[in-house]
Amino acid sequence: MNKRLKEDGSSRKKILFTSMLFMGLGHIVYFKQYIKGLFYALFEIIILFMIPTIVSKLNDMVTLGVLKPDLPVKERDHSIFMLIDGVIVLAILFIFIIVYIISVRSALAEYKEYCIDKRIKTNKESISRALGKAFPIFGLAPSVGLIVFFVVVPLIFSACVAFTNYSAPKHIPPNNTVDWVGMDNFAAMFGGEAVWTSALGRVALWTLVWAILATATCYFGGMIMAVILMDNKLKIAPIFRGIFILPYAVPSVVSMLVWQNLLNGSFGTVNRTLIQLGWIDKAIPWLSNEWVAKFTTILINLWAGFPYFMLLITGTMTAISSDLFEAAKIDGASRFQVFKNITLPMVLYQTMPLIIMSFTHNINNFGAIFFLTGGNPVVSDSTITSAGGTDILVTWIYKLTVNLMKYNYASVLAIMIFIILAPFAIFQFMRTKSYKEGEF
Amino acid sequence: MGNKIIKRINLTTVLVILTIISLGVLYPLVYVISAAFSPGNSIASLNIIPFGDGFTLDHFKHLFNNTKYLIWFKNTLTIALGTSFLTIVVASLGAYVFSRFQFTMKKSMMLLMLILQIFPSFVGMVAIYVILLRINGLDTLWGLVLVYLAGNIPYNTWLVKSYIDTIPKSIDESARIDGANNLLIYRKIIMPIARPIIVFLGITSFTAPWMDYIFPKMILRSADKQTLALGLFSFVTDKKNEFTVFAAGSLLIAIPFIIFFIITQKTMVTSFGSAAVKE
Numbered sequence: 220m221n222k223r224l225k226e227d228g229s230s231r232k233k234i235l236f237t238s239m240l241f242m243g244l245g246h247i248v249y250f251k252q253y254i255k256g257l258f259y260a261l262f263e264i265i266i267l268f269m270i271p272t273i274v275s276k277l278n279d280m281v282t283l284g285v286l287k288p289d290l291p292v293k294e295r296d297h298s299i300f301m302l303i304d305g306v307i308v309l310a311i312l313f314i315f316i317i318v319y320i321i322s323v324r325s326a327l328a329e330y331k332e333y334c335i336d337k338r339i340k341t342n343k344e345s346i347s348r349a350l351g352k353a354f355p356i357f358g359l360a361p362s363v364g365l366i367v368f369f370v371v372v373p374l375i376f377s378a379c380v381a382f383t384n385y386s387a388p389k390h391i392p393p394n395n396t397v398d399w400v401g402m403d404n405f406a407a408m409f410g411g412e413a414v415w416t417s418a419l420g421r422v423a424l425w426t427l428v429w430a431i432l433a434t435a436t437c438y439f440g441g442m443i444m445a446v447i448l449m450d451n452k453l454k455i456a457p458i459f460r461g462i463f464i465l466p467y468a469v470p471s472v473v474s475m476l477v478w479q480n481l482l483n484g485s486f487g488t489v490n491r492t493l494i495q496l497g498w499i500d501k502a503i504p505w506l507s508n509e510w511v512a513k514f515t516t517i518l519i520n521l522w523a524g525f526p527y528f529m530l531l532i533t534g535t536m537t538a539i540s541s542d543l544f545e546a547a548k549i550d551g552a553s554r555f556q557v558f559k560n561i562t563l564p565m566v567l568y569q570t571m572p573l574i575i576m577s578f579t580h581n582i583n584n585f586g587a588i589f590f591l592t593g594g595n596p597v598v599s600d601s602t603i604t605s606a607g608g609t610d611i612l613v614t615w616i617y618k619l620t621v622n623l624m625k626y627n628y629a630s631v632l633a634i635m636i637f638i639i640l641a642p643f644a645i646f647q648f649m650r651t652k653s654y655k656e657g658e659f
Numbered sequence: 660m661g662n663k664i665i666k667r668i669n670l671t672t673v674l675v676i677l678t679i680i681s682l683g684v685l686y687p688l689v690y691v692i693s694a695a696f697s698p699g700n701s702i703a704s705l706n707i708i709p710f711g712d713g714f715t716l717d718h719f720k721h722l723f724n725n726t727k728y729l730i731w732f733k734n735t736l737t738i739a740l741g742t743s744f745l746t747i748v749v750a751s752l753g754a755y756v757f758s759r760f761q762f763t764m765k766k767s768m769m770l771l772m773l774i775l776q777i778f779p780s781f782v783g784m785v786a787i788y789v790i791l792l793r794i795n796g797l798d799t800l801w802g803l804v805l806v807y808l809a810g811n812i813p814y815n816t817w818l819v820k821s822y823i824d825t826i827p828k829s830i831d832e833s834a835r836i837d838g839a840n841n842l843l844i845y846r847k848i849i850m851p852i853a854r855p856i857i858v859f860l861g862i863t864s865f866t867a868p869w870m871d872y873i874f875p876k877m878i879l880r881s882a883d884k885q886t887l888a889l890g891l892f893s894f895v896t897d898k899k900n901e902f903t904v905f906a907a908g909s910l911l912i913a914i915p916f917i918i919f920f921i922i923t924q925k926t927m928v929t930s931f932g933s934a935a936v937k938e
Contacts, residue, residue: 299785299789300789303786303789303790306786307790317763317764320763321763324763350840351840351841354756354760354840354841354842355756355760355762358752358753358755358756358841358845359752359753359756359757361749361752361753362749362750362752362753362812362816365749365805365808365809365812366772366775366809366812366813368790368809369787369790369805369806369809369810370775370780370783370809370810370812370813371775372783372786372790373780373782373783373784373785373786373787373790374775374778374782374783376783376785376786377782377783377785377786380785444680447673447677450673453670453673453674459677459681461921462681462684462685463680463681463684464920464921465684465685465688465917466684466688467920468913468916468917468920468921469688469913469916469917470866470869470870470912470913470916471870472870472872472888472891472892473691473870473891473909473912473913474687476891476892476895476905476909477687477690477691477906477909478687479895480702480895480900480902481687481690481702483702485703486701486702486703487702488690488702488705488707491707492707495707522683522684522687579777583777583779585779585781585873586870586872590872613779616781616782617781617873620781620784620785626785633778633782636777636778636782637777637778640777641774641777643777644773644774644776644777645770645773645774647773648769648770648773
């Protein structure tokens with residue numbers, strides 16, 4: 220092979236071809252970067268050796284195994300392992316392709332420098348170069364590895380399950396196999412099976428209502444408290460502030476379980492107290508009537524959530540320049556006018572991103588529902604769908620997975636959450652400073 | 660004169676309203692404290708007036724003598740410390756790279772991480788279970804730490820990156836001229852300046868595992884590997900109601916939480932607020 224490179228850039232094709240022929244070959248042949256080149260080559264060799272495994276794993280992913288009832292359970296095809304292995308293999312192949320592209324680009328960049336410098340870099344130069352370049356790779360490797368195997372692969376797996384019939388009682392490995400069923404689950408959830416469709420509509424609507432009300436009540440509750448306590452005539456404001464942040468400091472699982480017990484319909488302390496006081500005649504079904512329970516979840520969430528916004532808005536308000544208030548006072552504005560025209564708009568503007576974050580958090584607020592009501596009370600379709608009166612999408616996903624083992628339907632719901640929340644994530648991304656400044 | 664009276668009435672009304680709200684806020688907390696020291700077991704048998712049943716330390720003795728409370732505590736502490744430490748290292752290193760280096764696919768990786776953090780991690784729990792099974796991570800504390808760590812990275816890398824972006828690049832440049840390499844710049848320059856956000860990250864990732872329920876339930880099986888949340892939850896299931904023991908156990912964990920929170924709340928809220936607002 221002709222190892223001489225032209226300095227006018229006309230050898231670009233040759234380098235491109237060599238680098239694409241085998242990963243790292245360009246580095247070794249033309250630039251004498253043996254270590255870097257060998258690293259690349261080694262990666263490709265490992266992948267080449269694994270080709271039989273890769274092919275069989277991908278094949279398994281397509282077929283998801285065949286039913287072999289006469290074999291002992293341990294030796295039967297396990298569709299779920301096959302699916303997960305397939306997803307992992309795809310992830311590894313994806314990383315391989317990315318590294319391949321990086322290797323080719325790096326060879327071309329090397330050539331560009333060669334054309335400028337008219338010489339190959341010395342060993343010392345390229346080693347120190349490689350060390351500098353290696354830092355981002357080593358810095359990101361733990362993040363990428365963990366995210367790929369514990370976040371991306373599981374999520375892609377879940378997305379795949381939405382297109383299979385992985386569900387109890389008939390399709391639970393290893394006794395049975397799972398099969399691809401195309402869009403059947405979506406068809407069933409969106410109109411095909413009336414019970415599931417109505418449950419989905421009910422739960423999805425309540426999830427949205429819950430997220431909006433939970434965010435709004437906590438935000439305005441917190442704001443009212445912040446404004447009242449900011450009033451400097453109140454000498455003991457710090458004491459009240461100290462009391463009000465307590466719910467935020469208590470771990471939420473503990474407080475939700477406590478409330479669940481206090482609000483219990485028959486033996487809960489709240490009802491017993493109210494009856495004792497003579498304020499009510501019979502027990503209020505705090506958690507056992509669908510609509511009262513919905514109200515209760517919002518109310519208890521307000522209890523747990525207003526301190527966060529109270530602290531935050533107090534912080535924001537102290538940051539608003541006091542000149543503004545002074546000027547308004549001189550102009551004869553009443554306190555309500557000051558609040559309406561200065562405080563409210565400024566605080567709203569400043570905290571808007573946090574309101575959106577809180578909204579997306581509440582869409583996924585598993586703890587506030589699960590530990591307070593458990594998604595109960597049961598409603599007409601609960602025996603089939605397991606979705607109770609206060610279940611939101613995430614708690615329903617949990618119940619479908621753990622209690623009913625209807626993984627396929629749970630995955631459809633996960634995809635729905637994605638569709639609801641992805642626009643918010645992208646919006647958040649476009650709002651960031653680095654995006655706006657076009658740094659990427 | 661009349662004006663003064665109106666003002667006083669106003670103030671009194673505000674005080675009365677605040678007092679009523681305070682009672683509502685304190686009610687469950689006071690009741691938990693009283694339940695922890697009250698004789699009896701289930702919440703049905705408790706007096707509706709706090710501390711109306713007398714005083715006992717039996718539930719605390721029961722926790723330490725007859726349950727594995729101390730083991731639960733030790734397990735949870737191990738998990739929390741491991742998660743917190745590893746999250747700080749991995750997320751800040753990643754954030755530094757994202758903030759200071761240019762590389763292929765940087766933008767897609769950042770967007771991907773932002774999209775990934777919208778899913779609650781348990782959406783993929785079947786796959787996580789199988790992956791842990793493959794690497795022998797089931798029923799181990801480190802398996803749980805890995806799951807928490809992976810779940811923490813996407814959002815927190817963003818958080819720390821936004822903070823590091825505000826540190827002028829000229830500081831690194833001058834250090835580089837003085838011969839400092841990337842790792843040294845990260846350790847000696849970036850990390851100290853980014854301390855507020857690192858502290859915030861450490862605290863949030865330390866506190867979260869204490870009360871998580873889903874993953875410990877799925878991953879930890881044997882009695883000696885349980886966490887506090889699992890243990891406490893087992894006192895108030897559908898089958899039995901030992902509310903007083905639950906209250907005692909919760910109190911022991913809530914008190915350090917509250918003290919810790921009150922000490923750190925100012926830094927927490929300001930760094931959280933500013934981190935999110937500044938972005």
